[in-house]
Amino acid sequence: MSKAAESASSTESFEDRAARALTEPMTVIDDRLDQSLRDEEFLVVTGSGTYVVDMVAEACDCPDALHRAPDGGCKHIQRVALARGERTIPGWVDRSAIDPELGQHLTASPRIATPDGRTEVLD
Template sequence: MTVLEDLPAVAGDSERLAVVSGSGRQYEVDLRAETCTCHDMLHRRPDRGCKHILRTLFSVGAKPIPAWADLDAVDSELGRHTRGDVLVKTQHGKTEVFTRD
């Protein structure tokens, strides 16, 4: 999934971003309202939001990648098309900017 902030549907609103899935489908995520236009959010309403919201939160640095995550498996494109830094929690509970070694 790729998170973009400059597509026409969301341009000019820093709280709304577009998420393009691997299949090419486009969803709109509103971080202010914590909503997404995907079917999961529209019909199931998961407690922590859908995968598009989570991807967006990681991409803009609003939520750090958990310390237990395999950082080698993190998509190299995460955060590439958004402002802000991708963050990661360390094993010691601190938050750091995620960089690929």
């Protein structure tokens, strides 16, 4: 289990795929950098491969999505949602465990929960 997942309080949980999406090295590229992508399509580049994520269809061409179709999507779909700020990072997550590439190549920014119940841009 990753450091981010281990940091959860007893009342909150962060599923393993989401923790991996947040902490594993991945680069998300949108249609601004890769003209072959359609609007709402993203390339997710990892050490084990490059996958196409379609956020409209909530689909990915990775083996996990194709063969297991996990609830909430594979870690690549979750990575795109986290990187774009569509899914808020829980405030209890250890910021030092978050992959520094999160959101680096996108116009939208990752968001993290604050103690007062709001969200802020992750810096």
